[in-house]
Amino acid sequence: MENKNSALTVTPSMNWNLDPSVIYLNHGAFGACPLEIINEQRHWHQRLESSPLRFILREIDEKLYESKHALSRFIDTDTNGLALVPNATHGVNTILKSLDFKPGDEVLITNHIYPACRNVLFYILETKGIKIKEIELPLGEINSQLIINSVMEAVTPATRLVMLDHVTSPTALVFPVTEIVKELNRRGIESLIDGAHAPGSIPLSIKTINPTYYTGNCHKWMCLPKNCGFLWVREEARSKVVPLAISHAWGKETSFEKKFHWQGTADWSAALTLPYAIRFFEKQMPGGWDEWMERNHQMTIEARGVICNYLGLKPICSTSMLASMAVIPIAAKADPINLGYNTIDRIQEQLYQKYNIEVPLFQWTGAHQLLLRISSQQYNTLSQFHYLAESLDLIISNK
Numbered sequence: 203m204e205n206k207n208s209a210l211t212v213t214p215s216m217n218w219n220l221d222p223s224v225i226y227l228n229h230g231a232f233g234a235c236p237l238e239i240i241n242e243q244r245h246w247h248q249r250l251e252s253s254p255l256r257f258i259l260r261e262i263d264e265k266l267y268e269s270k271h272a273l274s275r276f277i278d279t280d281t282n283g284l285a286l287v288p289n290a291t292h293g294v295n296t297i298l299k300s301l302d303f304k305p306g307d308e309v310l311i312t313n314h315i316y317p318a319c320r321n322v323l324f325y326i327l328e329t330k331g332i333k334i335k336e337i338e339l340p341l342g343e344i345n346s347q348l349i350i351n352s353v354m355e356a357v358t359p360a361t362r363l364v365m366l367d368h369v370t371s372p373t374a375l376v377f378p379v380t381e382i383v384k385e386l387n388r389r390g391i392e393s394l395i396d397g398a399h400a401p402g403s404i405p406l407s408i409k410t411i412n413p414t415y416y417t418g419n420c421h422k423w424m425c426l427p428k429n430c431g432f433l434w435v436r437e438e439a440r441s442k443v444v445p446l447a448i449s450h451a452w453g454k455e456t457s458f459e460k461k462f463h464w465q466g467t468a469d470w471s472a473a474l475t476l477p478y479a480i481r482f483f484e485k486q487m488p489g490g491w492d493e494w495m496e497r498n499h500q501m502t503i504e505a506r507g508v509i510c511n512y513l514g515l516k517p518i519c520s521t522s523m524l525a526s527m528a529v530i531p532i533a534a535k536a537d538p539i540n541l542g543y544n545t546i547d548r549i550q551e552q553l554y555q556k557y558n559i560e561v562p563l564f565q566w567t568g569a570h571q572l573l574l575r576i577s578s579q580q581y582n583t584l585s586q587f588h589y590l591a592e593s594l595d596l597i598i599s600n601k
Contacts, residue, residue, distance in 0.1 A: 218581045224554075225586050227561040229577040230374070230399060230527045233422040242478045243427045246471040258467070265474055266463065272477040273432060276491075277418070278407035283440055285433045285462030286473045290398035292446065293417025293433035294319045294365075297394050298326050300443045305331030307362040310353065312337045313567055314370040314377075319396055323365075333360070341518045341531065346378040353382050363392045368418075369399035372566045374527035374575055375519060376404060383413045392439070399423065402483075403495060403525040414439050421472070423495075423526060425579075426479050430472035433462070486580075494580070498526040501578040505587035506530060509576070512591035513598075526578050531571040532563065533598065547572060549597055557593040559586075 217237040220226050226234065235243075250257045266286065274281045287293050299322075303309075309323060309332055323334050337356050339349060353364065364386055368379050383393045392414040400406050402423030408416050413436070420430040435443050440458035447465040480491075487493040503521045506528040510517055515530055537548040549572065553559040563572050574594070576587065 220581065223558055225557075225559045225589065227559060227576050227582065227586060227590060229579040229582075230371075230422060230575065231562065231577075232428065233419075233425055234579065234581070235425055235427055236482075238482060239426060239475055239479050242475045243471045246474040247469075250471065262470065263463070266470060269473050269476040272480050273420070276406075276424075276480050277401055277432070277434075278409045279416075279434050280409075282457070282459055283435045283437060285435075285445075285459070287417070287431045287433050287462075288429050289421070289431040290396055290417045290419045291316075291318050291322075293415075293431060294394065294396055295322055296433055296446055297415045297417070297435075297443065298322050299446065301363065302442065303330040303332045303362065306333060306360060308333045308335055308358060308360040310335050310337065310356055310361055310364040312339050312349075312353070312366065314339060314367060314373050314375065315365070316367060316371045316396060316398065319365070332362075335361075341373065341529075342516075344375065344519055344523070346381075346523065350378055350381050350385075354385055357386075357389065357391065361391055363394055365394040365396065367399075368395050368397040369403060369525050369527070371399060372529070372564070372573065372575075373518075374399075374525070374529045375523050376525050379413070380411050383411055387412060399525065399527070402491070403498070403527075405492065405495065408434055412436070415443075420476065420479075423498075424479065425483065426475055427472035429469060430476070495526070497580070498578045499524065501582065501584065502526055502528050502576070504584055505576055505578055505582075508584060508587045509574070509591045509594075512588070513595060528576055530574045530576070532574050532594070533571065535572070549594075552597050553590075553593055556597075557589070559590055559593060561590060 219235055219237050219240055270281050270284055270286060274284050287296065303326060311323065311334065313336055326332055327334055335356060337352050339352060366377055366379055366382065369376050379395050386393050394415040395411065395413045397406070397416055397418035399422055401418045401420060402425065416434045418432055420426040420432065421428045435458060443458065445462050445465050449464050449466045451460045451464045483494060484490040502524050506517060509530055518529060518531065539546050539548055539551055547563045550561065550563040553561060562575050566573050
């Protein structure tokens with residue numbers, strides 16, 4: 203079996219701020235930052251704390267607008283409907299709590315939804331009496347056309363909103379949101395796309411998708427510091443969307459952009475790194491961001507193949523439905539360990555404690571087996587995935 207230290211290498215062209223003793227195969231969870239981006243954030247911290255009033259009163263507005271413009275170019279949308287928020291969960295909460303749902307209104311989701319977003323819907327169900335219709339999309343049979351057909355066949359006259367993941371968190375699948383949203387728009391049904399895993403993982407054009415609402419993270423695949431996400435709202439829906447925190451910028455005649463610009467004193471340093479970070483990663487490869495994302499995509503395909511071949515497992519979907527993550531069902535039963543607020547599967551903990559591998563395994567409602575989710579980022583190598591396959595085999599077979 204390959205030694206874990208020889209399996210761990212990082213991209214020499216940048217300094218990732220990761221523990222060198224751990225093989226980190228879980229970039230999709232919370233992302234990771236190169237030191238160059240962390241140092242840029244420190245610069246903004248220093249600017250703020252060296253003269254708080256000057257920075258907040260005289261400088262912050264211009265700098266945040268620069269960040270929004272850089273982000274709007276990256277995700278291909280306008281700035282008028284774009285708001286900086288802490289993360290995609292915050293964006294989902296903002297939309298669901300803003301909409302004037304009536305008892306009996308139907309919200310359509312799939313069983314691949316991010317659990318935190320399902321919780322928000324349960325809250326809306328309890329407070330406003332909506333109906334939640336959850337579409338079952340089984341692993342092993344899934345493809346883009348099946349998703350399109352299943353979603354559109356589930357739409358009824360009571361459907362008020364369709365809420366879909368762009369790249370699903372529990373199953374790591376790229377959903378055909380452009381095709382679905384096009385048909386929803388034709389029928390006059392609103393859409394909320396949770397793009398937590400999309401920016402920096404797949405080419406993203408919100409203008410092309412044209413949903414009613416889109417929210418995403420910058421701390422995951424764009425590799426920015428934590429506390430940096432966005433919410434975009436189509437023009438005709440902006441007047442009914444309200445920030446979770448109403449502050450000085452509130453007013454009936456105030457534009458969407460201004461209402462969301464100030465939601466109380468906050469740490470803006472992560473968002474202020476956006477212009478620098480987007481330029482920084484663009485320069486890392488000759489083909490810029492497109493090459494960066496394609497390299498992660500190709501390594502994910504190869505890594506999935508390594509694990510499936512070694513353990514005798516079958517892929518759950520075609521490579522066209524993968525971005526920078528992949529899920530593989532493992533022939534083992536779930537055995538969760540309670541860590542207080544969170545739980546972790548025993549095999550995941552064994553991989554970490556015994557083999558220094560950080561990778562998630564979890565029970566998913568749509569599968570009877572444990573799911574292993576791998577992520578591929580520039581600091582990962584194929585040898586790390588070989589080591590993971592060997593380590594998993596030893597644990598599962600009790601060798």
